[in-house]
Amino acid sequence: MTTAYDFSARDIDGNEQSLGAWRGKTMLVVNVASKCGFTPQYKGLEELWRNHRDKGLVVLGFPCDQFGHQEPGDEAEIRNFCSTSYDVTFPLFAKVEVNGDNAHPLYKWMKKEQKGLLGTEAIKWNFTKFLIDAEGNVVKRYAPNDTPEKIGKDLQKR
Template sequence: MTNIYDFSARDIEGNERSLAEFRDKVLLVVNVASKCGFTPQYKGLEALQRAYQARGFEVLGFPCDQFGHQEPGDEAEIRDFCSLTYEVTFPMFAKVDVNGERAHPLYRWLKSSKKGLLGTEGIKWNFTKFLVDRHGEVVERYAPTDTPEKIGKDLSKMLG
């Protein structure tokens, strides 16, 4: 059976990272963008990271430019934006496609593991979020409109 630890992805610095390094942690995997109406959610995501990291939680950010060209920059521009604007400390990865033929294998797996509204797999917009438990399995899929604060309530239950 496949779980999130079977995947790897290039981080924002260009290094290939195995997601097995996050074994036994609760993860929130998010496709992010710098010029989106939901971009202010970076603040809430970082608040979750800081509040729950010591209890075994990580946010993983995956920039994506598939929705309205809202992530036009390169990795260095994205990293600088996140750091300077939102003081992001959670792991950020290189830009990926989340839909279509070139969708990253991680996102193919996430979407098939937890379908969206009305059973659809496709991601509809930036800031779609997948909650992964300590066993590496997807337990929840959140819409872009689901705020980090709402997700924090679910995290409290999962992290004990």
């Protein structure tokens, strides 16, 4: 059976990073963008990370430029924006595609595991979120307008 730990991705600094590094942790995987109406969610995502990391949560940000060209920068620009605008300290990755033939394998897998509205697999916009349990299974998919605060309440119920 496939789990999130079977995947790796290039981090924001260009190093290959296995998701197995977070084995036993709950992961919140988010496709992020710097110039989106949902970009202020970076603040809430960082708060989630800071408030729950000691309880086993890791937030993983995957920049994506597939929606309205809202992530036009390169990795250095993305890292700088996240750091200076939102003091982001959670792990960020290199830009990926989340839909189509060139979608990152992690996203292809997550979309099959947790379909979206009306059973569709396609990601509709930036800041779609996937919650992965400590065993590496996708347990919930959140829409872009589902706030980090809402997810925090869900985490407290687990």
